[in-house]
Amino acid sequence: MPIVLPALDPRATWSVRVVADDGTVLAEHAPDVVCETASVGKVFLLIEVARRLETGELSADQRIEIPAEHVVADSGLLYRMRDRQLSVYDAALLVGAVSDNLATNALLAMCGLAAVRAVAPALGYENTSLLDFIRNERTPDLPWTPSYGTAAELADLMRRLAAGEVISPAVSAQVSTWLAADTDTSMVADALLLDPLAHAEAEYQGMILRHKTGSTSFARIDVGHLAGPAAGVAYAVAANWKGAAKDLRAPVLDAMRAIGEELRRHVTGRARDEEEAE
Numbered sequence: 001m002p003i004v005l006p007a008l009d010p011r012a013t014w015s016v017r018v019v020a021d022d023g024t025v026l027a028e029h030a031p032d033v034v035c036e037t038a039s040v041g042k043v044f045l046l047i048e049v050a051r052r053l054e055t056g057e058l059s060a061d062q063r064i065e066i067p068a069e070h071v072v073a074d075s076g077l078l079y080r081m082r083d084r085q086l087s088v089y090d091a092a093l094l095v096g097a098v099s100d101n102l103a104t105n106a107l108l109a110m111c112g113l114a115a116v117r118a119v120a121p122a123l124g125y126e127n128t129s130l131l132d133f134i135r136n137e138r139t140p141d142l143p144w145t146p147s148y149g150t151a152a153e154l155a156d157l158m159r160r161l162a163a164g165e166v167i168s169p170a171v172s173a174q175v176s177t178w179l180a181a182d183t184d185t186s187m188v189a190d191a192l193l194l195d196p197l198a199h200a201e202a203e204y205q206g207m208i209l210r211h212k213t214g215s216t217s218f219a220r221i222d223v224g225h226l227a228g229p230a231a232g233v234a235y236a237v238a239a240n241w242k243g244a245a246k247d248l249r250a251p252v253l254d255a256m257r258a259i260g261e262e263l264r265r266h267v268t269g270r271a272r273d274e275e276e277a278e
Contacts, residue, residue: 002266003233005027005259006255008239009252009255011248011251012244012248013030013033013239014029014030014035014238014239015031015034016029016030016238017152018155018233019156019234020231020232021233023156023159029151031150031151032127032151033150033151034127035149035151035221036144036145036147036216036218037145037214037219038145038215039099039104039147039213039215040149040221041128041131041149042104042147042212043179044120044130045095045116045130047166048116048119049092049107050167050170050171051168051171053088054170063088064085064088065110066102067109070108070109074134075098076094076098076103079102091103091106096175096178097181099214101134105134113132113133123157123160125149125153125157126153127148128149129149130147131143131144131148132145147214151238158225158235160172179211180200180209181200182210183197186253187213187221187222187237187256187257188222188224188260189224190253190256190260191257191258191261191264192260192264194207205228205270206229207227208228209224211223211224212224217247218244219238219240220249220253222237223237223238226267228266233263233266233267235263237259
């Protein structure tokens with residue numbers, strides 16, 4: 001079933017790619033344009049944590065430490081908790097589930113920023129990476145964004161994770177397990193009609209989703225792998241509108257949901273007229 005992209009608001013900068021499990025490009029728009037990707041770069045942190053768990057450099061039950069200079073709030077739950085003495089494994093789960101900023105910074109400090117920055121280049125990506133800790137304020141002396149990337153590279157990353165090709169099958173599976181808990185289904189995933197809090201297993205219409213999102217006041221990004229009874233696809237959809245005259249989240253999210261509708265029909269094999277007849 002073909003995938004047709006909707007009209008994309010030209011006031012935003014877009015980077016979009018959808019690929020089949022064999023890497024065949026199914027749809028794209030400016031896939032090599034670099035966008036700020038907010039929290040999406042945390043996937044590279046999860047890859048490094050999973051790699052260290054596999055090698056024994058980290059223990060799953062080891063307790064995280066939160067350096068005072070990297071205490072942040074906003075996204076996540078850990079900053080709201082009274083007991084912040086989490087294990088490495090559970091901190092990574094919080095990153096996957098609620099993009100937890102405090103857990104992210106604790107794991108980044110534990111692994112070392114330079115080591116996590118090196119993950120994307122080691123995987124062959126030239127225009128996609130995690131750059132920095134999460135900050136309450138991003139001043140001119142700091143890296144320009146916490147993470148950046150292109151849809152071409154991010155869709156490839158999600159395809160390789162699903163195929164077990166990132167570092168090792170075990171590392172890929174562990175990262176995918178953490179991403180299975182992602183509760184943010186407000187973007188592309190909104191159209192899948194999954195239970196936002198419980199979709200680790202096959203859910204509505206037999207779909208299985210593993211994804212990561214990122215949000216700022218001027219950006220929405222959703223990257224993932226979606227499998228269904230008829231097919232599997234990896235996707236990356238990024239939109240930035242920094243400097244725009246108005247907040248474009250409404251038209252951006254409308255377009256992202258329309259892309260999600262196309263993905264749902266593709267992986268389930270259900271034509272639009274079949275759904276309307278139900």
